[in-house]
Amino acid sequence: MTFYRKQDGDTSAAQACASTSTGVPDYLRETYTWAYLNPKTVPWLSSAPVVAAILWGNASRLIRKTVEEIEPGTRVLQAAAVYGRFSTKLAQAVGENGQLDVIDIAPIQVETARKRVQGMNQAKVMIGDASVVRSTPYDTVVCFFLLHEVPEAMKNKIVSALLASTKPGGKVVFVDYHKPSPLHPLKPVMSKIFDWLEPFAKGLWHKEIEEYAPDNNDVIWRKETLFGGMYQKVVAERRKPT
Template sequence: MSPPPTESAASADVLPDYLRETYTWAYLSHRTLPWLDRSLVVSAILWGNAGRLMRAAVAEFSPGQRVLQAACVYGVFSPMLAARVGENGALDVVDVAPIQIANVRRKLAAHTHARARLADLSEPLGSKTYDGVCCFFLLHEVPEDQRRKIVDNLLAAVEPGGKAVFVDYHRCARWNPLAPVMNLVFRTLEPYAPSLLDTPIESMSGRAGEFDWTHRTLFGGLYQHVVAIRRKA
């Protein structure tokens, strides 16, 4: 009898088509991953704002909380979030790509209260709920129909009184000198991003009415930091 498939082998053939077709170079390649997963590169991609954006997202959560991180993030974001919730808390990182799960497990090896597992965030995540959910620069990388499913599933995972935090791209102010550069980036490297820039995240889920939403933009409108707090019954 053949041994049961490993987690990676069992999931490698069910990667979303959009991920294979658009982002193999960025997220599925063993050659490029070590280069992209460097703090200097992450900072350059975000125009020097990576640290600021990461710290602001992590600060939304508290020690002792149980937090779900939606998709792996290059750089030090996951260790930062794990350190924030601390040993009395828990961090679950969920991603659809085995290569990304293996990489984040390596980065979280020192944090015994953190774990990473394979799952497609556009599919129901089960009955487990969390004090907080963090979605850091994921939504612009998925097609609009998948994005709506992801937002809906993430909101469903938030307990009453808990929060969901979304940090992502936003439409630049017209005066922002980076506006034409980012338009070029979106056209050539991020084909799903334009459909996010002007679309309020709360419009993506029928569950949005269960939450109180706050929004702010950063760096001349290029980034958005959105917080949704689920009202208690």
């Protein structure tokens, strides 16, 4: 299966997005097998207390900040699986008259996410690549802690594809890491963790999420930071045509 197509003049993107014959991209296999692909670690890493610890106690707040953007009865895309109770909260927010589609590029993550939303008929989980435009656009797309895990060229592809997968009048909600304020006591710790385990994360310390999007004045951007600047919520709203 071909997951990525090389476009003219897009050599770096094509390299960053190379995938194995299983469809799992090289950046994911080489960097995050321990976190997302290993059947021994996935079950305990995916538990809510572990997620709360990894996010320094901010998981519930960050989930709440995402969920508050969702209207009941709407169609929502979750652009990658997220550990803990994230998908369940999104499914509750769209309600029984809405639709939540969760995609992930890794089969083991699709299986794990399916178990979490079992019995919620409004939620579907499927294999999918966040850097590919969806065929039917959504009211809201959520991208929760995905961008810091992908190479720079892939960040561009994902931001563009998610904007193109959103209806005019709809929005993309990005929640992710951000450069903490200079005196943040956890800044040196996060810096070491990123250098050791998350080599693509510091891209978000140096660039605004908006800068990964194509120039397009049909999008209105708003941003807020949380926990001393360590996290950001960025909402990109697509204007309705006049």
